[in-house]
Every structure is written in C-alpha cells, then in structure tokens.
Amino acid sequence: MLSTLVSSLLLVVTLTGVLPYVASSSGDVGVLSNGSPGDHLLMMERFHGWMAKHGRSYPTVEEKLRRFDIYHRNVMFIEAANLDGRLTYTLGENQFTDLTHEEFLAKHTSRPVAPSDLVRNEEETVITTRAGVVEEGKCKAAPDNVPHSINWADLGKVTEVKDQGEICGACWAFAAVATIESAYAIAKGVEPPVLSEQELIDCDQFDDGCRVGLMSNAYQWVQRNGGIANASTYPYHERLQTSQNKEKDGTCEEAKLREHAVTIRRYKYVRGNCEQQLMAAVAARPVAVLFDAHNYCFQHYKTGVYNGMCFHEEKLIGPCTSDHLTHSMAIVGYSGKGNDEEKYWIAKNSWGDNWWGEEGYIRLKKDVADPRGLCGLAIEPVYPIV
Numbered sequence: 001m002l003s004t005l006v007s008s009l010l011l012v013v014t015l016t017g018v019l020p021y022v023a024s025s026s027g028d029v030g031v032l033s034n035g036s037p038g039d040h041l042l043m044m045e046r047f048h049g050w051m052a053k054h055g056r057s058y059p060t061v062e063e064k065l066r067r068f069d070i071y072h073r074n075v076m077f078i079e080a081a082n083l084d085g086r087l088t089y090t091l092g093e094n095q096f097t098d099l100t101h102e103e104f105l106a107k108h109t110s111r112p113v114a115p116s117d118l119v120r121n122e123e124e125t126v127i128t129t130r131a132g133v134v135e136e137g138k139c140k141a142a143p144d145n146v147p148h149s150i151n152w153a154d155l156g157k158v159t160e161v162k163d164q165g166e167i168c169g170a171c172w173a174f175a176a177v178a179t180i181e182s183a184y185a186i187a188k189g190v191e192p193p194v195l196s197e198q199e200l201i202d203c204d205q206f207d208d209g210c211r212v213g214l215m216s217n218a219y220q221w222v223q224r225n226g227g228i229a230n231a232s233t234y235p236y237h238e239r240l241q242t243s244q245n246k247e248k249d250g251t252c253e254e255a256k257l258r259e260h261a262v263t264i265r266r267y268k269y270v271r272g273n274c275e276q277q278l279m280a281a282v283a284a285r286p287v288a289v290l291f292d293a294h295n296y297c298f299q300h301y302k303t304g305v306y307n308g309m310c311f312h313e314e315k316l317i318g319p320c321t322s323d324h325l326t327h328s329m330a331i332v333g334y335s336g337k338g339n340d341e342e343k344y345w346i347a348k349n350s351w352g353d354n355w356w357g358e359e360g361y362i363r364l365k366k367d368v369a370d371p372r373g374l375c376g377l378a379i380e381p382v383y384p385i386v
C-alpha cells in the first residue's frame with residue numbers, strides 16, 4: 001500500500017514537480033516555487049504527520065494525492081507569507097490545511113447574508129426592525145468611563161470555544177448562543193451556562209440551519225419560544241451529511257422546546273458602522289457580529305492582530321472586503337482606545353480551540369479607517385438582553 005503510494009507519488013512528482021504552485025484553483029494565491037522530488041518526500045512525511053494529528057484519512061490513493069497537493073500548496077503559501085515579514089500576524093497549519101479556499105468557504109462559512117436582511121442604520125436614520133431596537137443617533141464617541149480594555153473570557157463569562165465541525169455552516173447559531181450564554185452569566189453573576197446551538201439549527205424557522213442565519217432572528221426565535229435549552233439537553237450532533245444531502249438538517253425535537261435553561265427579554269442592535277459604540281456595547285457584554293471571512297489568510301490565521309491584509313500573487317493586498325458577510329463571531333472583548341498604537345477586538349470563533357487561531361480566538365484590528373470595521377464587523381452588531 002505504502003509502496004504503491006510512494007511510486008505513484010514519484011510519478012506525480014516527475015510530472016508536476018516543475019510546475020509553479022498556485023494555492024487556489026481560482027488563482028487567489030500565488031506564491032511561486034519549484035519543488036524538487038526531495039522536497040516532495042519531506043513534504044509527504046510532513047503531510048502524514050498532519051494527517052495523524054488531525055485523525056484524517058482518505059478513501060482512495062487518488063484522493064490522498066489530491067489532498068496532499070492542496071496541503072503542499074497551502075503549506076508553501078503559509079511559510080512564504082510568514083517569511084515575508086509584512087503580515088502583522090502569523091499563519092499556521094490547522095484542520096483546514098488540506099482544503100482549497102473554495103472548499104473551506106463552502107464547508108465552514110455560511111451563505112452570504114442577503115443585503116435586504118441587513119438593518120439600515122446609517123447616519124441619523126433610526127429604524128426599528130422586527131423585535132430589535134436600533135441604538136439611536138450619530139456615531140458618537142464611547143463614554144470616557146469605558147474601560148481601556150476588557151476580556152469577558154478572562155473574567156469567566158465565556159464558555160469554551162465550540163466547534164461547528166466539518167460541514168455545518170451555522171456560525172450564526174454559535175455566535176448567537178455565545179452571546180446569550182455570556183449575557184446570562186454577566187446579568188446573573190454566575191458561570192456561563194452551556195446552551196444549545198442544535199435547537200436553533202433544527203427548530204428556528206426564521207433561519208436556515210446549516211446554511212445561513214442571522215443572530216437577530218435567533219434571538220427573536222428564543223424570545224418567542226420562551227427560552228433556549230442547555231446543550232446537555234439538546235446536544236450538537238453534526239449530522240454526517242454528504243454534499244448531496246447537505247440541504248437536510250435535523251428535525252426539531254419538539255419535546256425539548258420547553259426545557260428552558262435561559263430566557264431572553266429582547267435584543268438590541270448596536271449602531272451600525274460605528275466602532276466607538278461597539279466598544280461601549282462590548283464593555284457591558286459580548287456582542288455578535290457579521291464578518292467577511294472571504295480572505296485566504298483567514299483560513300490559515302494562527303496568531304497576532306489580524307488586519308485583513310493578505311498576499312495575492314506575491315503582492316500584499318487588502319484589507320479584507322466587507323461585502324461577503326458569510327461568517328459570524330462573538331466579540332468578547334477588546335484592547336486599547338483613543339490613540340493607542342495597537343488596538344484590537346477579541347473574537348470568539350466556532351472552529352474549535354485546538355488548531356485554528358489563538359486557542360479558537362482571533363484578535364481583529366480595531367478602529368480602522370473604514371467605518372464598517374475590519375471585514376465588516378461593525379456593520380450589524382447585535383446582542384441579547386436576558
């Protein structure tokens with residue numbers, strides 16, 4: 001088996017070893033390099049280490065070689081980007097290193113939020129949508145007494161980072177639940193309860209399960225339902241779906257709908273496009289944000305303050321766009337205000353705490369020139385009130 005693999009690998013090396021590497025079929029990335037057969041064998045060893053670490057196996061030798069090729073390109077991109085020295089953050093290998101960028105987006109982010117679903121809270125316009133109240137007025141500075149920094153995770157008010165798993169794009173449910181857990185813990189002065197994303201995925205008819213959803217809809221659903229269950233009552237059970245039946249979620253386990261662990265009274269939008277008001281809101285509790293994850297470097301983020309700049313064909317371009325709102329996270333803290341040099345948001349993601357990011361968190365550049373915030377994070381922040 002192994003010798004078959006090695007000989008077919010050598011064949012592949014002979015055929016493709018002199019081709020330049022481009023890490024994405026759509027040309028998203030372009031770190032060029034010529035691999036030698038020796039490099040390939042070392043890389044294959046490294047790939048086997050990576051597979052073992054992530055418990056990965058592939059059904060056929062062909063699939064394994066295809067995954068190896070993608071892994072190799074990603075690793076070369078990661079190393080070249082880190083060596084270049086112009087990124088403000090570091091990339092690294094993680095559970096996504098054998099995926100192309102397109103596959104990564106399809107599996108781990110949601111469909112884009114429709115622009116018509118966004119609350120319009122532009123300058124001076126105040127609109128009340130659904131059950132939510134938009135904070136009024138212009139983008140005002142945060143009050144002076146807002147702390148210089150806060151991290152609700154360090155204060156014991158954030159549950160452990162969860163993991164959406166391999167196929168479910170319900171980031172909206174994870175961000176909504178994270179903020180409900182923290183809001184409850186802060187309001188009641190207790191440890192955060194671990195609440196159920198699966199209940200939202202299966203039962204919240206305002207949203208679309210593993211495909212797309214909005215935190216505001218999720219809060220509204222919890223309000224109407226009268227509460228949300230503990231995760232221990234209604235656990236996450238990512239269904240093993242093939243791409244063919246990805247359209248099917250679980251059916252709602254209605255018997256559990258009355259097992260209310262936490263109730264929310266209402267929810268509130270932070271004034272859009274205003275990082276100052278977002279800071280004032282996060283000073284009081286974690287806030288859920290939409291995020292444009294459509295950036296090749298985001299897939300490989302390891303540590304540091306992410307500023308949305310990434311390499312494209314050896315040029316540093318960016319920052320990230322703000323119009324593919326395909327991801328959601330909970331902002332659980334920040335550091336720095338005023339004229340500080342390094343200011344960042346602390347975001348809790350839902351891709352596990354082992355491999356991606358800083359134990360599942362990412363620091364995002366705060367107070368950027370674009371009023372929409374880095375990668376659109378200030379476009380529509382929202383939080384629940386318990």
Ligand SMILES: *[C@@H]1O[C@H](CO)[C@@H](O)[C@H](O)[C@H]1NC(C)=O
Pocket residue numbers: 193230233259260261
């Ligand atoms: C939810 O979990 C908490 C903590 O374990 C427990 O105290 C509470 O009774 C549970 N609530 C429900 C409705 O299951």
